[in-house]
Amino acid sequence: MRDYEPYYTEDGSIGLYSYADKDVFHSKYGALTEAWEKFVIPSELESINKKEIKVLDICYGIGYNTKALMSFFIEKNKIRKKNLIEKFFIKLLHIVSKHTYKIFKIKKLLSYSIDSLDDNKKLLIDCLEINEELVNLSPFFKTIKTPQEYYSYFVPEIFNSFDSYYKLRDLFVNIASRYSPKNRQEIKDLLNLKFQKMHIDKEYKIHPFVNYYLINALYELYGENFPDENIKENLIKGKNRRFFDKSLIKYALFNQKYGYNKSSKYDLSTFLHNIYYDYLSRRYKKIDFRATQELIKLNFYINDARKSILALDKEYDCIFLDAFTYNKAPQLWSVEFIAELYKRISPTGLLLTYSNSVQIRNTLLENKFYVGKIYNKKLNKFIGTVASKDKSKIKYPLSTYEIGLCNTKAGIPYHDPNLSFDKKDILELREYEFKHSDLMSSSRYIKIRGNNNG
Numbered sequence: 001m002r003d004y005e006p007y008y009t010e011d012g013s014i015g016l017y018s019y020a021d022k023d024v025f026h027s028k029y030g031a032l033t034e035a036w037e038k039f040v041i042p043s044e045l046e047s048i049n050k051k052e053i054k055v056l057d058i059c060y061g062i063g064y065n066t067k068a069l070m071s072f073f074i075e076k077n078k079i080r081k082k083n084l085i086e087k088f089f090i091k092l093l094h095i096v097s098k099h100t101y102k103i104f105k106i107k108k109l110l111s112y113s114i115d116s117l118d119d120n121k122k123l124l125i126d127c128l129e130i131n132e133e134l135v136n137l138s139p140f141f142k143t144i145k146t147p148q149e150y151y152s153y154f155v156p157e158i159f160n161s162f163d164s165y166y167k168l169r170d171l172f173v174n175i176a177s178r179y180s181p182k183n184r185q186e187i188k189d190l191l192n193l194k195f196q197k198m199h200i201d202k203e204y205k206i207h208p209f210v211n212y213y214l215i216n217a218l219y220e221l222y223g224e225n226f227p228d229e230n231i232k233e234n235l236i237k238g239k240n241r242r243f244f245d246k247s248l249i250k251y252a253l254f255n256q257k258y259g260y261n262k263s264s265k266y267d268l269s270t271f272l273h274n275i276y277y278d279y280l281s282r283r284y285k286k287i288d289f290r291a292t293q294e295l296i297k298l299n300f301y302i303n304d305a306r307k308s309i310l311a312l313d314k315e316y317d318c319i320f321l322d323a324f325t326y327n328k329a330p331q332l333w334s335v336e337f338i339a340e341l342y343k344r345i346s347p348t349g350l351l352l353t354y355s356n357s358v359q360i361r362n363t364l365l366e367n368k369f370y371v372g373k374i375y376n377k378k379l380n381k382f383i384g385t386v387a388s389k390d391k392s393k394i395k396y397p398l399s400t401y402e403i404g405l406c407n408t409k410a411g412i413p414y415h416d417p418n419l420s421f422d423k424k425d426i427l428e429l430r431e432y433e434f435k436h437s438d439l440m441s442s443s444r445y446i447k448i449r450g451n452n453n454g
């Protein structure tokens, strides 16, 4: 039996279920959409006026939050700008690349193009994850071509050539029901369902460079061991093919075979190799890709986040906390762990999490954070929690009713002295405190104050 079960979430991106953790990694609603709506958009990174923006992604998993953030960063920085000068260099590059003896010129031109992007901000992301296999697999997970995407891109085009969507749907139903006449209605329902599920927004996609960039970052980290045999085996298994991106697998294998640090002579032939034609075929893409690499730095820390955090001494502008729910992974929601985050967040930084729990909000309050809610305009509801040392950064603060709720028994936080308790001990410690607490129960509080969710 495999350790994880992949599934399509409603936006077409792939989610994972972990048998060991008995939990899903991504919400049914949409792994990619969630990354954008709960982490990237509320992070407001575009308003940070620093030369280098530092982000901490706790519980990297298969990297949706980091990938979405990189996409956002690439688009915002307009790395893909194609001005006339650049076009001229590309043309030149195209000509000289045919002559090996002019390699030094190509390099000069490439570095010129990168230098011209010096005005852009840089982005550093420290990614913490306990499971190495997930990190290594993360770039390969398909984030663009999913069945839903095929529907949303190609089907409307076909529809245009027919008069209406319904004509085509009925045509499908007729053809299908010829083979299975009894199931006509079911086929119709199934098609209706498929056509409705097209709601991933264009801007929520992942930039095509991101996964290549991740592969290169991991390749630098692991050298020849990436992708190792286990991962390779996993990636090329026939039944996994619809979840893993075939072209990225080829790219990684190619990188591994020919080495990342090629001699300059080899560089050129690599440059012109078929595989590059597949993905980074046009020269400007190659230039942009390199420029992106100059601007984004990724570090992976593969260990229990409680240990990794102690070794980090940076000040982060933004922290993503995407651990499993608090009763499944109490280690990453304790007062003591959050205190370590408090020490490492900048005076105006934001800590973001999908959790709306009273207990988690109280843990943040106990650490002297200002706490608020993440508002989603499209859904017109609160979809997570945001915390900061700076009160003015909190757009939707907790109401007095919600703060009152945090002071009930439901808000009693987890403790993990020395950041070394195991899950069972942390849960038991809280259980004990809960039983012996004089605080009002949340149900009584709600009864007295009414169910006013502020």
Ligand SMILES: C[S@@+](CC[C@H](N)C(=O)[O-])C[C@H]1O[C@@H](n2cnc3c(N)ncnc32)[C@H](O)[C@@H]1O
Residues within 6 Å of the ligand: 024, 025, 026, 058, 059, 060, 061, 062, 063, 064, 065, 066, 128, 129, 130, 131, 134, 303, 304, 305, 306, 322, 323, 324, 329, 331, 332
């Ligand atoms: C909800 S999933 C995160 C999903 C992820 N953000 C993504 O985009 O795919 C939780 C992740 O936490 C990791 N994890 C669990 N306990 C951890 C720990 N103590 N330290 C670091 N990571 C941990 C799991 O391996 C899992 O990948």
